Structure formats: C-alpha cells, structure tokens
Amino acid sequence: MAISIRRSSYIRHVPALCMLRYAIRNFCRLPSFNQIQNFSNSLDGTATNCLEFSKWQNGGGVIHKSVHIDPTALVEIGAVVHSKAALGANVYVGSGAVIGPDVTVGQSAKIGSSIFFMRIKRYNVSLRNCTIGDSCVIHNGVSIGQDGFGFFVDEQGSMVKKPQLLSARIGNHVEIGANTCIDRGSWRDTVIGDHSKIDNLVQIGHNVVIGKTCMLCGQVGIAGSVTIGDYVTLGGRVAVRDHVSIASRVRLAANSCVTKDIREPGDYGGFPAVPIREWRRQVAYCCWISKKKAL
Numbered sequence: 001m002a003i004s005i006r007r008s009s010y011i012r013h014v015p016a017l018c019m020l021r022y023a024i025r026n027f028c029r030l031p032s033f034n035q036i037q038n039f040s041n042s043l044d045g046t047a048t049n050c051l052e053f054s055k056w057q058n059g060g061g062v063i064h065k066s067v068h069i070d071p072t073a074l075v076e077i078g079a080v081v082h083s084k085a086a087l088g089a090n091v092y093v094g095s096g097a098v099i100g101p102d103v104t105v106g107q108s109a110k111i112g113s114s115i116f117f118m119r120i121k122r123y124n125v126s127l128r129n130c131t132i133g134d135s136c137v138i139h140n141g142v143s144i145g146q147d148g149f150g151f152f153v154d155e156q157g158s159m160v161k162k163p164q165l166l167s168a169r170i171g172n173h174v175e176i177g178a179n180t181c182i183d184r185g186s187w188r189d190t191v192i193g194d195h196s197k198i199d200n201l202v203q204i205g206h207n208v209v210i211g212k213t214c215m216l217c218g219q220v221g222i223a224g225s226v227t228i229g230d231y232v233t234l235g236g237r238v239a240v241r242d243h244v245s246i247a248s249r250v251r252l253a254a255n256s257c258v259t260k261d262i263r264e265p266g267d268y269g270g271f272p273a274v275p276i277r278e279w280r281r282q283v284a285y286c287c288w289i290s291k292k293k294a295l
Contacts, residue, residue, distance in 0.1 A: 052083075061093060070107075079111075088128065100125070106145060112136065112172070129184045133172035133194070141179040144168050148183035148190075148206025148224060162186060164206060171195070171212070177202065183224075193230065211248060253279070 056063045061075030068086040075081060078095035085099050088107035093099060097111045105111065106128020112135070125138055130145035132138070150162035166185035170176070171194035180198055183206040184190055190204065193212035203221045204210070210222075211230035219237045222228075226240050229248030236254040240246070245261045252258065253269030253276065262268060270279035 053080075056081075059093075061095075094134070103127070106130075108167075109145065129166075130168040130170065130182075132170045133174060135173045136170060137175040139176060139178040139180075139200075142176050142181075144170065144176075144182045145184045146181070148186055150186055150206060150224065166190075168192075174198070177218070180204070183208075187225075199236075205242070217254070 052065045053062050054065065055061070056069070056073075056075045058071070059074045059079075060077040061079035061081065063069060063075060063081040064083040064085070066083045067081050068084075069075075069081070070087060070089040070091065072089050073087040073091040073093070075087075075093045076095040079093045079097045079099075081087065081093065081099040082101045082103075084102045086104045087093070087099070088105060088109070090108045091105050092110040093105075094110075094112045099105065099111070103125045104127065106126070108129060109127045110131040111127070112133045125141065126143045126146070127138075128145040132144075138144075145168045147161075147164040150164060151159050152162060154160045164184060164186045166187070166189050168182050168184045168190040170182075170192045173195045174192055174197070176182070176192075176198045177200035179200055180202040182190060182192065182204045185207045188207050188209070190206055191209045192198070192204075193210055193214065195212055196210055196214040196216075198204075198216045199218040199220070201219050202216050204216075205222055205224035205226070207225040208222050208228070209226075210216075210228045211232065213231050214228060215233045216222075217234060217236040217238070220234045220240075221238075222240045223242035223244075225243045227245045228240075229246060229250070231249045232246055233251045234240075235252055235256065238252045238254065238256050238258070240258040244258055245263075246258065247263050247265055249265035250262055251267045252273060253267070255271070256269050256273045257271040258268075259272040262273065267276035268274060268279070269276050270282060273279075274282075
C-alpha cells in the first residue's frame with residue numbers, strides 16, 4: 001500500500017529533519033579511513049594503509065593493528081589510536097580523541113574528547129595516573145602523572161621515597177607544550193585549570209594546583225604543593241618555591257623567583273619577587289652604585 005505525503009507537510013519539516021541529521025552525524029560520527037590516513041600522514045609524513053586499522057571490541061573505537069592495548073581499555077566510537085601506541089589497564093579514551101603514534105597511556109588515565117597528541121620524530125607522550133579534559137592539545141614529549149620528587153631520611157640515614165599515589169587532573173581546553181612534565185599528587189591531586197596554556201620545558205611538581213586561564217612560559221619551574229589562582233602569568237624561567245600561594249591576576253617578570261606568598265594581584269619581579277616598581281628601583285639603585293664606585 002503506497003503512502004502519500006503532502007508536499008507542504010514535507011517542506012515544513014525539512015529544517016527539523018536537517019537539524020536531526022546534523023545532530024546524529026556529530027554525536028555518533030566515526031572518522032572515515034581517509035581522515036585517519038590524512039592525520040597519519042600529517043604526523044610522520046609516511047603513508048598509512050587504512051586496512052591496518054580495525055574496530056576495538058571494547059567501545060567501538062578504531063585502533064591500529066600494532067597498538068599494545070590492555071583488554072580493559074575502553075576506546076569509544078569516534079576515537080582513533082595510531083600505530084605503536086600503548087594503552088594500559090582501565091584506560092578510557094573519549095569519542096573524538098586521537099592518540100598519535102608512539103604515545104603511551106598508562107593505567108587508569110582518562111582521555112576526553114577532541115584531544116590531539118602530536119608526535120614528531122618519535123618524541124613520545126607519556127600519560128599515566130591522570131585525567132585529561134576535553135579539547136586539549138598535548139605536544140611532543142609531554143609526561144603527565146609520573147611520581148613526584150619526594151624523599152625523606154629514615155632513622156638509619158637512608159633516603160626513602162615518599163608514597164606518590166594520587167593523580168594529575170588536566171582541565172578542558174588546556175594546551176601543554178613539548179617536553180613539559182606534570183607530576184601526580186601525593187596528598188592532593190595535581191590540577192591544571194580550564195583554558196590554561198603551558199609552554200615548552202615547564203616543570204610542575206606534585207600537589208600543585210593551578211587555576212583557570214593561566215599562562216606559563218618556557219622553562220618555568222614550580223615546586224611541590226604550590227597553589228596558583230586564576231589568570232596568572234609566569235614569564236620565562238620563573239621559579240616558585242614549594243608550599244607558596246599566588247593570588248589571582250598576578251603577573252611575574254621573567255627570571256623572577258617567588259619565595260613567599262603573593263596575596264595581592266599585580267605585577268612582580270626580581271629575586272625574591274617584589275612589586276614591579278620596587279624591583280625596578282632596586283635595579284636602578286644597583287646601577288647607580290656600580291657607576292659611582294667606577295668613578
């Protein structure tokens with residue numbers, strides 16, 4: 001029996017049908033083999049045979065045949081794991097995430113959606129004991145979730161390692177530059193807030209908590225158990241000692257060293273870090289003294 005549909009009724013429902021189709025495509029999308037191949041070529045410049053990829057039994061994601069993956073790892077539909085990657089026990093990879101070649105994801109790591117792990121010339125990314133938020137960018141050589149640097153001397157005079165049993169939590173829309181290290185926590189989780197940006201060669205110790213929308217420039221070193229507020233900017237090679245708190249909306253000049261709490265927003269600089277005008281007066285005075293002695 002033929003079913004007749006009035007033309008006016010069909011036209012009236014076309015916008016709703018188009019919106020429904022768009023939602024279904026975006027919510028349940030699977031990457032095409034062409035998209036997988038193009039992404040692989042952009043990573044290492046070599047051709048990838050799409051037949052080497054297959055559907056993973058636990059979650060329905062797409063993995064390369066050379067991947068070392070634990071049976072308990074969950075790779076959701078829409079996620080792609082590339083060649084020679086390694087996924088440990090109880091790993092979760094969200095829909096839309098792309099795990100690049102030679103990336104190691106340690107046990108119990110949780111990877112959000114739309115995350116790209118870049119790999120160039122076999123500089124590996126290592127993730128373990130961590131949670132990664134949505135839409136993050138993690139560049140070459142990054143290590144997240146390894147043990148922090150914590151030791152004590154026992155009664156026999158031996159150096160003993162303190163337990164490092166907690167996690168590192170990376171927020172949403174965070175970018176982490178090449179060869180940056182973020183240690184996991186010992187008495188509280190190490191936390192990087194949403195929308196924060198971290199440059200290359202940054203060291204973040206265990207138990208550090210960094211607020212949202214912070215910017216850490218190259219070679220910054222943050223010792224353990226530091227608390228940093230929101231909208232904080234650390235210039236290149238800034239050093240922060242352990243157990244220090246920095247208020248929100250603080251900016252630190254390059255090569256500064258924070259040795260005590262900073263409780264007021266503003267610009268700071270020097271070693272030890274002081275308000276920027278005071279630091280400039282110190283520099284000017286030292287220059288004046290040196291010139292006077294030269295005369």
